[in-house]
Amino acid sequence: MNSVRIFFVGGQITYRALFHWLTPQIYIPSLVVAPIFQILLFAYIGRSAGLESDEFYVVGNALQYAAVPCLFAMTQMVGGERYQNTLSAILVSPARRIPLFVGRAIPVVLNGAFVAAFSLAAGTAILGVDIPLSAVPALALVILVAAFSCTGLGLINAALSLRIRENAMLSNVLFGFLLIFTGANVPLGELPGWMRTISDGLPFTHAIEAARKLADGASLGSVAGLVGTEVLIGLAYAGVGYALLRFMEVQSRRYASLERS
Amino acid sequence: MRVVRLLAVGWLYHMKMISRSPFEGFGQVIWPLFFATVAFFVFRAGDSPRGLLYASLGAAVMGMWSATSTTAGGAMQRERWHGTLELLVATPPHFALVLLPVTLAMATVGIYSLGATLLYGHFLFGIELSVEHPLLFAGSIVGTVLSFGALGFAFAVTFVRFRAAWALGNLFEYPVWLIGGFLVPLLLLPDWVRPISWVLAPTWGMNAIREAAVGGSPLNDLAVCLGLGALYVLTGILITNRVLDAARRRAALSLS
Numbered sequence: 350m351n352s353v354r355i356f357f358v359g360g361q362i363t364y365r366a367l368f369h370w371l372t373p374q375i376y377i378p379s380l381v382v383a384p385i386f387q388i389l390l391f392a393y394i395g396r397s398a399g400l401e402s403d404e405f406y407v408v409g410n411a412l413q414y415a416a417v418p419c420l421f422a423m424t425q426m427v428g429g430e431r432y433q434n435t436l437s438a439i440l441v442s443p444a445r446r447i448p449l450f451v452g453r454a455i456p457v458v459l460n461g462a463f464v465a466a467f468s469l470a471a472g473t474a475i476l477g478v479d480i481p482l483s484a485v486p487a488l489a490l491v492i493l494v495a496a497f498s499c500t501g502l503g504l505i506n507a508a509l510s511l512r513i514r515e516n517a518m519l520s521n522v523l524f525g526f527l528l529i530f531t532g533a534n535v536p537l538g539e540l541p542g543w544m545r546t547i548s549d550g551l552p553f554t555h556a557i558e559a560a561r562k563l564a565d566g567a568s569l570g571s572v573a574g575l576v577g578t579e580v581l582i583g584l585a586y587a588g589v590g591y592a593l594l595r596f597m598e599v600q601s602r603r604y605a606s607l608e609r610s
Numbered sequence: 611m612r613v614v615r616l617l618a619v620g621w622l623y624h625m626k627m628i629s630r631s632p633f634e635g636f637g638q639v640i641w642p643l644f645f646a647t648v649a650f651f652v653f654r655a656g657d658s659p660r661g662l663l664y665a666s667l668g669a670a671v672m673g674m675w676s677a678t679s680t681t682a683g684g685a686m687q688r689e690r691w692h693g694t695l696e697l698l699v700a701t702p703p704h705f706a707l708v709l710l711p712v713t714l715a716m717a718t719v720g721i722y723s724l725g726a727t728l729l730y731g732h733f734l735f736g737i738e739l740s741v742e743h744p745l746l747f748a749g750s751i752v753g754t755v756l757s758f759g760a761l762g763f764a765f766a767v768t769f770v771r772f773r774a775a776w777a778l779g780n781l782f783e784y785p786v787w788l789i790g791g792f793l794v795p796l797l798l799l800p801d802w803v804r805p806i807s808w809v810l811a812p813t814w815g816m817n818a819i820r821e822a823a824v825g826g827s828p829l830n831d832l833a834v835c836l837g838l839g840a841l842y843v844l845t846g847i848l849i850t851n852r853v854l855d856a857a858r859r860r861a862a863l864s865l866s
Contacts, residue, residue, distance in 0.1 A: 374774040378781040386784035393794040394649060398656030398665075518637050525644030535651040 352448040359444075360452030367429035368422070380460075384414035384468035385475065391534045392476055401536065403476045408560045409533035411469035413553055415461040415496045416527050420520040422457040423503030426450075427510040428517075437607050440598055450507075450594055451587070454500050461496030462489075480564045487569040488560055494576055495556035498583030499527075502552050504590025511597035511607070532557055552586065555579040616703055620711030621718070628719055639723050642673030646727050649793055650735045662737045667823055668792040670727040671816050674720030674758060675786055682713045682762030683779020686770045696863055699854060706763070706847045713762030717755045724751065742825030746832075750822045753832045754815030757839030761811055764842040767849045786812055811838040 392406040430436035439449070466489065473480055480488070506523060510516040528534065530544060531553040537545055548554045559575035569576075601607040646669035653665040686709060689695040698708050731737040741747045765782070769775035788794060789803055790812040796804055807813045814835035818828035857863040 372774070374772070375777045378774075378777045383781055383784060386781075386788065390784050390788045390794075391648070391652075393788060393798060394652055395656075396798055397658060397794045398653045399658040400652050400656035521637060521641060525641065528644050529647050529651075534648045536655065539651055539655040 352445050355444050356448035356452035357455070359449065360455050363426070363453050364422075364456035367425055367433075380418060380464045381467060384411065384417075384464060385471050387414055388468060388472040389475070392472075395534075404478045404480070404564055405536075405561065406534060407469065407472035407476060407478050408564055409531075409557050411472055412465050412492060412495050412557050412560055413527055413531060413533035414468050415465040415492070416499050416524045416553070418464050419457055419461040419496055419499040419503045420506055420523050421517070422460065423454065423500060423507040424510050424516040424520050426453045426457075427507045431607075440601075440607065446595060446598075447591065450504070450591060454504065454587075457503065458493070458496045458500045461499060462493045465492045465496060478564075481566055484563045484566065487563050487572075490569070491556050491560045491563065491572070491576060491579075494579050494583070495553055495560075498552035498556065498579050498586065501583040501586030501588075501590060504587055505593055506590075508590055508593035508597050511594070511601055527551065527553055530554070550582065552579070552582055555582070613703075613707060616707050617711050617714075620708060621715050624712050624715035625718060628715055639673070639719070639726055642669065642676050642723055642727060643730055645669060645672055645787075646730060650731060650737070654735065662731070662735060663739065663823070664820075665793060666728060666731040666735075666737045666739065667820055668816065669731070670724040671754065671790075671812070671819060672787050672792050673723030673727050674717065674754065675790070675792075675812055676783055677720035677723055678713065678717045678758045678762040679765070679783045679786065680776075680780050681716050682765045683769050683782070684776035685709060685712045685716075685762070685766040687773075687775045690864055693864075699857075699863060704847070704850075705854060706767075706843070706850050709766055709850070710759070710763050710843065710846075713766055714756070714759035716762055717759035720758060721751060721755060739823070741823050743822045743828070746828050747819065747822035750815065750818035750828050750832055753836050753839075754812070754819060757811035757815055757835045757842070760839035760842040760846070764846040764849070767846045767853060770853055786810060789813070790816055792816055809838065811835045811842065814838065 388407050388410045391410055392403045395401050395403070395406050427436065430439055442449075469488070469492070472478070502523065506516070506520060509519060513519055530540070530548045530551055532540075532548060533553065537548055537554070537558075540548065555575040556579045559572035559579070562572050562575075563569070646666075649665045649669045650662060653662055686695070689698060699705050701708065728737075728739055732739060765779060766775075769778050772778060789799065789807050790810055791799075791807060792812075796807050796813070799807070811834075814831045818831035818835055820826075821828035821831060854863075
């Protein structure tokens with residue numbers, strides 16, 4: 350029961366505490382307006398280059414932009430605690446680690462899904478992309494799965510933040526790789542073979558493909574394989590992230606480096 | 611002479627600071643490469659008559675703007691956080707002469723970003739960069755850097771009363787890439803967007819660099835780019851005077 354409380358209540362309180370600075374003054378430019386401009390930028394680049402439709406870029410970029418809240422927020426879960434001098438108090442507590450860390454990921458997933466959903470709706474309206482209303486529930490599910498999957502990668506990012514001082518830099522780099530490799534803007538068939546291989550193991554790749562098919566009128570059942578793969582990828586990243594967090598925690602204790610990095 | 615010395619020393623000092631910051635140094639150099647990579651793949655796969663050279667030059671200037679926009683918005687705010695704003699404001703030279711080298715240094719980092727993007731495109735995507743007028747090309751780059759620094763300066767002083775100035779700086783990265791015509795011809799944008807493009811110095815700087823590269827005449831574009839840059843500096847100075855005057859009167863320099 351205590352673990353359930355830590356998972357839900359602890360996760361929510363931690364999110365509110367660590368993101369008290371995420372006021373509308375910051376949230377709106379960074380997570381509401383910026384993704385719309387990313388969509389517009391790539392949609393117009395696509396028009397300029399004569400490659401793919403507006404729908405291709407709207408769906409791809411809307412989902413991919415969930416990487417910003419998912420990657421940066423998970424990193425903040427460690428970096429923010431360190432900044433407030435509470436990291437050692439958290440790690441010395443007897444709380445079980447799975448509810449402690451994974452509970453913090455729930456608000457992150459929900460926020461990431463909101464950012465992607467809003468971007469998709471706004472991009473669709475601005476560029477006049479036609480997505481059938483019947484596809485909306487299935488798209489909502491795919492967006493949620495995509496945000497979950499990327500939050501798994503964010504957990505690895507958070508673990509590395511126990512060692513790497515410039516965690517914002519690392520998040521930017523990961524965001525950039527996701528921009529190139531996931532097929533958000535470049536059709537996967539246009540990427541070299543080795544890049545396509547990497548794409549298959551990244552968050553978003555399968556979700557974006559599934560979302561594009563749904564937007565074209567496919568049923569949820571027909572993309573179940575893609576959605577299932579995305580879930581498995583998210584679970585794999587979350588598992589690795591959790592293991593890495595525990596490893597880094599032990600290393601930090603051994604070398605007394607928790608507050609140093 | 612003292613003004614030139616102050617600008618030069620300030621520029622050098624901030625270049626040293628930026629070069630030691632992974633976020634502003636390394637980060638600003640590799641960040642645009644991700645977007646350049648996407649642009650290269652998209653233009654290579656598309657059927658546009660605008661080739662990879664068009665994308666390469668556009669992506670290179672994107673990097674220059676990134677280096678400025680993401681950091682300039684919060685330049686004055688950063689001095690406030692460091693606790694140095696009051697000292698700098700109290701110095702005898704005009705505060706604009708202290709702040710302008712900061713944004714010019716940020717824009718200068720963009721030259722490295724530009725070079726890195728062009729080399730990246732050449733070695734990884736085989737883009738041949740043949741510059742028809744090398745001197746005018748170099749002059750266009752310098753002019754564009756100066757105007758970027760000036761625009762960054764205007765951002766820095768305009769956003770000073772805004773507590774989250776850095777978020778606004780980030781926000782202006784994509785729009786200027788798009789409206790400045792770096793990778794998208796202005797003709798493709800809606801009609802109402804074009805007047806906005808015309809008052810942005812990056813639009814003219816981009817044109818000048820492209821014209822110099824393909825053998826056209828960049829001088830007119832460069833003149834407009836520099837003229838707009840001067841206008842931004844003038845506007846920035848007027849805003850600085852007003853902001854500092856208000857801050858002194860209300861004793862609010864370190865509050866917002």
